[in-house]
Amino acid sequence: MFNIILVGPPGSGKGTQAKRMIQKYGFIPIALGALLRQQMVENGTNKRLIEPYINSGQLVPDHLSFELVKQLVQAQPADASFLFDGFPRTLAQVTFLTHFLKQCNAQIDGVIFLDVPHEVLLKRLKNRAAIESRPDDQDNNKIKTRMQIYEQETLPMVNHYKSEGKLYSIDGTKDVDAVTQSIESIMDRLRP
Template sequence: MLNIILVGPPGSGKGTQAERMIQKYGFMSIALGALLRQQIAENGANKARIEEYINSGQLVPDDLSFQIVTELVQAKPSNASLLFDGFPRTIVQAIFLDDCLVSYHAKIDGVIFLDVPDVHLLKRLKHRATIEARPDDQDDHKIKARMHIYQQETLPILNYYQDQNKLYRVDGTEAIDEVTKAIETIIDRLKL
């Protein structure tokens, strides 16, 4: 069992890389953003609340995130390896995740950070907006709000995991296949 967090700014390629890691290693995916968008598409009980936050570029409140993550961790088979994509995004969420996993005799084994400078991100998000028609990628104000939140709230988790010797940096500006190879090298080392 190997539990990995994939972290990076919006548009860094987390979703693409997460899909590749799931296919290669059989990870069970916990992709909070995708789960939240699914709740909206399926008119879930929290649709209006989730939409309000996502459409303004804000993070969904912790109580809702914690509920979703806890339900998924509880439901996982005991031998399943987890790949977290888009969670945790704050120190509070990182501490919650550590505590949640400990209660199921598990832990985070590695945190892979896709490092991409802001100048590349805006181009990628605009491109993704035309392909996927995601409302959170189509408006400059929303993109800037997401980037600001990322810098203020998510970047500090890098130090949290660095202090635990669990942080691995990958140059996210490389070609997609090169980024994949770099991540696979890290995961293969962690599996030993």
Template sequence: MFNIILVGPPGSGKGTQAERLIQRYGFISIALGALLRQEMAENGPNKKLIESYINSGQLVPDSLSLQLITQLVEAQPTDGLLLFDGFPRTLAQATFLDNFLTEYQTKIDGVIFLDVSSEHLLKRLKHRATIEARSDDQDDSKIKTRMQIYQEETLPILNYYKAQEKLHCVNGLQDVDQVTQAIEAIMDRLIL
């Protein structure tokens, strides 16, 4: 397996860039947010629990997140290219993922961080709310809570991966195609 993590704040363009990576390199998407939205849409057994956290702008508990991610990874071919989109979101999830992947004699090969300032993120999330009608993007207090949680819970994983020399930063304020080009330049170095 070759494994990449795409990380960034809500509204940084992870979804768009993940789709481009999937198309260009053939990655299999391991996207926690999509898994959670699918669970809600399909009236899965955890729908009410997931909704309660998402509707308040909180992270879903690790116990459920790790269970969903584990099931999805275990279902993939051992020679697949995995793209973790929006996961891990906490330091505990990052260490879990490292330990879990060693069971498959694999590891995280690179972490791409889309760096976007807070003031730009609010505009992007409001725009996305009108296009995709995502409830977690429509309420200012939910957005504020999500951004605070991102600052407190997710940003520490950057230092974790930087210490492992796996972190690659990309200016997410660039044009979408320029961001893609920057990511592809990183990917071309990592895959060689």
């Protein structure tokens, strides 16, 4: 079991890089944001609980996130390797994931952080809104809320993994292939 977290602000390119990592390394994705949006589109059992948070740019409450993550991990073989994308985002989620993985005789082996400045993120989000019509990318207030939450909630999580020596920061402003090469260089050092 080999587990990586891919983290970065909204619009940093996590989705693109996650797809490439899954394809190259065979990770099972735990992409909480995509799962939550899928629940909404498919009128999943949690749609009514999730929708107000997603549509306003807020984080979904931890108890829902924890349950979804547990279900996804427990549904896989015991030796599966996971790529966590968009989870954990807070220190409380880090604590949950650490304890949960420990119960599974596993741990987080590395955290890849896509670092992108705000002005670049705003341009990317507006572009994505035009292409994908995601409601959380279309409104400036929602984008601002997401950025504030990221800075308040997620940056402490990033700093936590940095203090543990598990954080690998990558310049996310480079072109997509250059970012992928940087990730692969890190993966080559981390993989057992």
